[in-house]
Amino acid sequence: MNSMNKIEIAQDGSTDDYSKTFTINNEDHTLANALRYMIMKNPNVVFCGYTIPHPSEIKVNFKIQTNKKVTALEVLEKGLVDLQEVCKHVLHTYETAVQQFQSQQMEA
Amino acid sequence: MTGKNTKTQEEIVHDLRTRVKLEEYGVENTQSTDYPGTYEHYDDSWDFEKFKKNFKIDIKSYSADKMEMEFDMIGIDASIANSFRRILLAEVPTMAIEKVLIYNNTSVIQDEILAHRLGLIPLKAGPSKFKFKLNPEGDNNEDDTLEYELKVKCKMPKNGNKEDRKSFIDSKVLSSHIKWNPIGNQAEQFKEEDVCPVLGDILVAKMNPGQELDLKLLAVKGIGKDHAKFSPVATAYYRLLTEIVLKTDFYDEQAEKLKSCFSPGVIKIVEDKKKEGRTKAVVDNPRLDTCSRQVYMFDEFKGLVEINKIRDHFLFSIESTGAVTCENLMKESINILMMKTQNLLNEINSKKN
Numbered sequence: 059m060n061s062m063n064k065i066e067i068a069q070d071g072s073t074d075d076y077s078k079t080f081t082i083n084n085e086d087h088t089l090a091n092a093l094r095y096m097i098m099k100n101p102n103v104v105f106c107g108y109t110i111p112h113p114s115e116i117k118v119n120f121k122i123q124t125n126k127k128v129t130a131l132e133v134l135e136k137g138l139v140d141l142q143e144v145c146k147h148v149l150h151t152y153e154t155a156v157q158q159f160q161s162q163q164m165e166a
Numbered sequence: 167m168t169g170k171n172t173k174t175q176e177e178i179v180h181d182l183r184t185r186v187k188l189e190e191y192g193v194e195n196t197q198s199t200d201y202p203g204t205y206e207h208y209d210d211s212w213d214f215e216k217f218k219k220n221f222k223i224d225i226k227s228y229s230a231d232k233m234e235m236e237f238d239m240i241g242i243d244a245s246i247a248n249s250f251r252r253i254l255l256a257e258v259p260t261m262a263i264e265k266v267l268i269y270n271n272t273s274v275i276q277d278e279i280l281a282h283r284l285g286l287i288p289l290k291a292g293p294s295k296f297k298f299k300l301n302p303e304g305d306n307n308e309d310d311t312l313e314y315e316l317k318v319k320c321k322m323p324k325n326g327n328k329e330d331r332k333s334f335i336d337s338k339v340l341s342s343h344i345k346w347n348p349i350g351n352q353a354e355q356f357k358e359e360d361v362c363p364v365l366g367d368i369l370v371a372k373m374n375p376g377q378e379l380d381l382k383l384l385a386v387k388g389i390g391k392d393h394a395k396f397s398p399v400a401t402a403y404y405r406l407l408t409e410i411v412l413k414t415d416f417y418d419e420q421a422e423k424l425k426s427c428f429s430p431g432v433i434k435i436v437e438d439k440k441k442e443g444r445t446k447a448v449v450d451n452p453r454l455d456t457c458s459r460q461v462y463m464f465d466e467f468k469g470l471v472e473i474n475k476i477r478d479h480f481l482f483s484i485e486s487t488g489a490v491t492c493e494n495l496m497k498e499s500i501n502i503l504m505m506k507t508q509n510l511l512n513e514i515n516s517k518k519n
Contacts (some may be wrong), residue, residue, distance in 0.1 A: 064513045082510070088252040089506045095245040099212035101202040135514055138507045140212055144246060145504040147214075148239075149497060151223045155237065156493045159225035 068119055077123040078130035086110065090118045096144070097137035102128050179205060186406065186475040190462035198243055198477065217241070226481075228492065235492035239404070239480040247404060247480045253499040254402040256390040259298070260489045261291040261312060261361075263385045263395075270380040273339075275371045280379075284316070285395045287341050287368055288487040289385055291361040293398075299386045306384060308350030312361055314383040315345050320373035337373055342366030344383065364488030398495055400485040406475035408432075408455035412447065413470045420466065421447035427461040429454050453481065 063083065070079035082090065090108045097106045105123040122130040173181070181187075183205070187194040202211045220241035228235045239247055266281040273280075291312055299310040306313065321335040322328075331337060341363040348356070371379065390397030410432070416424050417438070424447045425433040434450035457475075461467045484492045 065510055085506065088249045088257070089503070091245040092249040092503070093507075095198070095243050096212065098201045099210065101211040131514070135511065138511050138514075140214070141246075142504055142507040142511070143214055144217065144242075145500050145507070147218055147221065148223070148242070148246075148250075149500040149504070151221060152237075152496055152500065155223040155225050156228075159228060163228075 070121070075129040075131065076126045079119055079121045080134060082118045082120055084116050085118050086116065090120060092141055093120070093137050096140045097122060097133060099140075100133055100136060103133055181474075183208070184477050185409070186477055188457060188459055188473040188475065190459065198245070232491035232493070233486050233488060235484045235496075237482050238407075239482055241478050242480070243478065249503050250496070250499050251402055251404055253502050254399050254484065254495060255397055257502050258398045258490070258495055258498045259293045259387050259389050260396050260398045260487070261289045261293055261296060261385045261387050262393070263287065263289070263314070263383045264388065265384040267382040267384070269382070270378055272377045273371050273373045273379060274377075280371060283370055284381075284383060285393070287344075287370075288364040288489060289361065290359070290364050290489060291356075291385065293387050293489060295355070296387045298388070306349060308352050310386060311349065312352075312385040313347045313349055314385065315347055316343055316370075316379055316381040316383060318343050318373070319378035320375050322375035334375055338369055339371040339373065339379060340366060341368035341370060343370075398487060398490050400487055402484045404480040404482045406477065407479040407481055408452045408457065409474040409476055410449045410452055410455065411472040411474065412449065413472065416447040417441075417444050421445055423464070424461065424467065424471070427464075427467070428458060429456050
């Protein structure tokens with residue numbers, strides 16, 4: 059688990075940087091589906107999808123194809139950064155909401 | 167049909183984007199389609215500022231014992247809301263009994279069943295104060311293991327009656343019989359009530375006079391993915407907010423009939439201000455709706471009542487098992503998703519150099 063790379067580039071027959079399949083080890087739908095959504099929101103992406111080849115192998119094959127203006131790796135990176143930004147904002151909003159709720163309860 | 171029953175092209179597209187439809191024979195339009203290129207007049211490319219503007223969290227209830235919480239999460243895609251839910255169930259760590267050393271068990275319950283039952287008992291111990299035990303065969307350290315003892319012997323009271331089970335002493339082995347043995351500096355760090363089982367009245371085994379249990383229990387930190395006993399929540403789920411559209415007015419008996427098609431509290435009957443002496447059905451609280459499609463059973467309502475779900479309005483409900491408070495559970499869950507993205511970003515960056 060530790061010696062293995064978290065992310066690898068799978069051999070999917072593509073020869074350029076615009077169409078790539080990444081293998082993400084030790085991840086499942088939890089990360090893959092959220093990431094897929096963020097990447098599909100990118101207007102430079104022509105195709106993005108993922109598959110879990112076998113249920114007892116904890117890995118995800120994640121395919122990205124772009125319109126050749128940016129590379130697949132850049133798109134993946136942007137997707138991860140965007141998803142992280144979303145999480146940060148959700149966390150902040152949640153903390154404020156809880157505080158607000160608790161101060162309201164105190165008053166009542 | 168009146169004019170307001172026919173939808174314009176824009177309204178149809180808007181519905182397609184934002185509503186899941188509950189039709190008579192099935193659920194339609196379940197997938198998110200808000201991607202760039204799907205619709206001509208919409209800019210669906212990712213815009214963080216737009217997301218920030220639309221995103222809302224509203225706490226609806228939070229019990230005083232911090233065990234249950236309900237909140238609304240509005241303006242986020244199901245894929246991300248689902249990640250939070252999945253992490254809550256399977257990836258937020260807690261402490262649970264992992265090893266049971268059986269010195270004596272003369273009760274009727276078999277060793278392996280007993281061990282399994284003990285594993286499922288929720289412990290109060292705060293998982294953030296412990297480390298994962300990386301080597302299961304390694305020594306038990308103060309920072310990764312909690313040790314307990316369960317030593318009970320069932321006795322017959324003096325002059326007791328064999329038939330009177332209730333008079334037996336310690337016939338019921340409860341989770342409150344579990345006693346904590348501090349390892350290393352744990353005695354300074356914790357009190358018994360910080361690490362004991364959440365509830366003291368969980369029945370572990372039943373015994374007859376003369377039978378006894380003598381066990382050593384070892385609890386470690388783990389996640390629900392590995393075993394359900396490590397899951398920090400009793401349930402964590404979300405549902406979508408229902409929207410009921412009445413395309414025409416329903417009066418009197420028909421209003422009552424409409425009301426009876428939904429869960430109590432969803433539809434309410436009010437006096438019609440315009441028409442004296444008549445009552446009218448209006449939607450009261452759609453949160454109480456349970457997606458019953460009874461209304462489609464009647465021809466008189468067909469095409470006049472629409473039941474939708476709002477695609478980005480999640481009604482979250484979290485019930486903790488007691489180790490972690492609900493507010494910390496959700497914070498943990500968000501942090502874990504953030505960590506996953508950070509780990510991948512770190513690896514991508516390290517490969518570049």
